[in-house]
Amino acid sequence: MTYHDPVLLKESVDQLVKNPDGIYVDVTFGGGGHSREILSRLSDKGRLISFDQDLDAKQNIIEDPRFQLVLSNFRYVKNQLKFLGITQIDGLLGDLGVSSHQFDTGERGFSTRFEGDLDMRMNQQQSKTAASFLMEADESDIARVFANYGELRSAKKWANKIVHERKENEIKTTTDLKNLFAGFIPDHRKNKIYAQLFQALRIEINDEMKALEELLLSTPDIIKPDGRLVLISYHSLEDRLAKRFIRSGMFEGEPEKDMYGNWYAPFKPLQSKAMTANEDEIAKNPRARSAKLRIGIRNHAEEEK
Ligand SMILES: C[S@@+](CC[C@H](N)C(=O)[O-])C[C@H]1O[C@@H](n2cnc3c(N)ncnc32)[C@H](O)[C@@H]1O
Known part of the structure; x- marks a missing residue:
């Protein structure tokens, strides 16, 4: 059985990698499908740091000098990167939620389809x-x-x-x-x-909503101007956070506008509507049906005001 079939693979990585020499972060490594695709777009100078909090992800580690796997919750991404001597990155991808491997391993208790302990811990x-x-x-x-x-x-x-x-x-x-x-x-x-x-x-x-909020709030500090924040979500609660954050840098309410009607926003959305999988992909991988892809482009500091 495959560990996980990546969803919206080409669409997400096309939007993420704009600098083959850049440093990229995949905060949800899982089976490594997106990570492998990112590496395929990077030059020898490029670098990819991937995160997962599930120890099982280690079995998918990629032998490549440009790659590093950090077994940690992504809520700590900023500090973990600092620890590696990285303060600025060219883009960050989050393919949120649970992997097929986690769902399909009955004893981990994620799936209604199997008998297993009610465990449900990703970590x-x-x-x-x-x-x-x-x-x-x-x-x-x-x-x-x-x-x-x-x-x-x-x-x-x-x-x-x-x-x-x-x-x-x-x-x-x-x-x-x-x-x-x-x-x-x-x-x-x-x-x-x-x-x-x-x-x-x-x-x-898994404290998923709080972890996602903390991740998102740290992204303006680490993503360079013009760098990309690429998020794939699978349910409306996650998508709401992604959408609001990319639009306004906030999760609730409306940002304060200045006298010209502008507001502070660390990112601007590439598109107002989320991208979704096409029928072909959904037929091959039913998990793609609920996927929503949103992309934010990091503003330059002067555009934030
Ligand atoms: C949908 S899967 C990602 C699949 C991956 N893109 C691929 O191509 O195989 C989500 C992965 O993110 C991990 N994950 C979810 N929340 C996390 C968090 N807060 N911190 C670190 N990893 C997390 C899960 O353990 C799971 O392996």
Whole structure:
């Protein structure tokens, strides 16, 4: 089985690499599909630093003197680069979320399709798992996660069921969680609701939204003027952050405008609409269906004011 089929490969790397001698960062190495494509566009002088927080990614390491893999959460990208003596880069790519390898490894608990422990940690060294969260968190916290990250309408009801169940039985596996709800969901809605529940838990366990915010906020400091921020997202919560940040440098609200109607923005969007995969790619790789590609071009300092 392949580790991961890269999505929007050509489209994203075409927009990322504009200087073959430059330094690039791929913050979501995974199976290394995008990283390999980036390297293929670089000269001998170019450099690529890739990140992943999943130790499994190490098996895909690329033997190339221009390449380096950093096993770290991408929220620390700025400091990790500084540690390598790099303060400015030509572009950064983030192909967000979970790899097919993570989904398809049943015992990691990401997928509703397999029996496995409710683990869901991308970083196997962290202690909080989906099971420990469900067994220990306050009911209101569980409801918040289901509502905010799963966009589930009956979040409070599901959280209440969990808290009742855990008094009697451990909620340990993917099947325990599905069985708990099975009797309350009509068959035709089960897959959708399970997917929303699992997505919500995964985002919480990996602190995905906060990590993405921290990553984005660090990008103006490290990407050179005219350098590119290239983001591929797979659900609306991620895409909203990417879109707002690239447009205004903020996640909420509107930036303050000056007397001429200009506002401070570290990037300008290449296009106002996200790029999506074509039917051919979607037919070959169904995961591409939800992908949205957004590109920001780093402004020069004088354009920020
Ligand atoms: C969609 S996959 C990337 C696939 C990759 N582009 C390829 O071509 O194989 C996302 C990867 O990013 C990693 N990841 C997700 N969030 C991360 C974070 N906050 N820090 C570091 N790695 C992260 C996951 O472990 C996963 O391997």
